[in-house]
Amino acid sequence: MKKIALLLLILTFYGCSKIDDDTDDVCNANCTTLQGRFVTLNDVGIKGVKVLLKYRISGGPLGGGSTRLIAETKTDDNGNFYKEFYIKDSELGETADGYFKIEYDDTDLDVNKYILSDNQIGNTTQPLGQAIYSISSRDTIIGNTYYLPKKSYIAVNLNNFVPIQEGDYFEVRTRYPFGAYIENNDLLDTEYSTGFSGWGTFQASELNSQLNPFVAENEQNIIRIARRKNGVNTVENFTVFVPSDNSIELTYEY
Incomplete structure (x- = not known):
């Protein structure tokens, strides 16, 4: 003992x-x-x-x-x-x-x-x-x-989500200027680092879903649409400028 x-x-x-x-x-x-x-x-x-x-x-x-x-x-x-x-x-x-x-x-x-x-x-x-x-x-x-960007929101419609096998998903992610000064960020044409949102948060949960991911106001943002369809992953990136008091609504098909 x-x-x-x-x-x-x-x-x-x-x-x-x-x-x-x-x-x-x-x-x-x-x-x-x-x-x-x-x-x-x-x-x-x-x-x-x-x-x-x-x-x-x-x-x-x-x-x-x-x-x-x-x-x-x-x-x-x-x-x-x-x-x-x-x-x-x-x-x-x-x-x-x-x-x-x-x-x-x-x-x-x-x-x-x-x-x-x-x-x-x-x-x-x-x-x-x-x-x-x-x-x-x-x-x-x-x-x-x-x-630290001003926060804004956009509407994203994820339509016709019909999963074929377990683990399939349909989601929206965003990238925006955020964080440390690094002088040159070619991804977003900014002098700051890149912030990320999403990854399991803004996902389709029914046939047609409208989601409201946050984005950086008055900045170029990357809207990333990620799918797993019948076990196969695909990603599409769309560059979108988000003005103040935006009324942006985007629609993507599964």
Whole structure:
């Protein structure tokens, strides 16, 4: 019994991850800068996005490791975030044991107004965040600009859905500008990454179904129609510009 208790104690010790919260520390010299911006349509800043910088050292096969919470802040009225912080000697350079991670939390924003990380229906698979595997010099600026589109909806009619065998489906998915600034995105002719919705959410459930997938307002969107018919998968992409106050209604046949 004592051996079992000791083993459980060891597993608990190694399985726990140590967390140090240094977010209240003030950097007075040799500072590194966390800086960026959140914007929406027409380069309008978004207020209230939470930003957290961590330094993470992974544990072994049994877990463990450590996390240092370094800096936290929020975007201001113009969508900007800015925070200076101090990198420890043990965290500096390519030989350091861990990596830096910037996490963005948009849950305080209006999910009916913007396309967010969690849209409560559908999904956005492009995460908001950035891993930085080494910082070699303290006189460095890290961060990025991120785009959260204005959310709009279109009507999509999926007609004549008659599944032939089990597993057949008929669904609409959407792609739109979303997330980090990457300079050039040929898929959507944008300077931001691509967000995704659908994948089992906006599916035909009867012979004729009308669905309302969300899309990015005043942007080029890709409307993807995916079918599995008699076990054979096909995909069609349609590029659609969605203006403000749109009344778009699209119809596709199974």
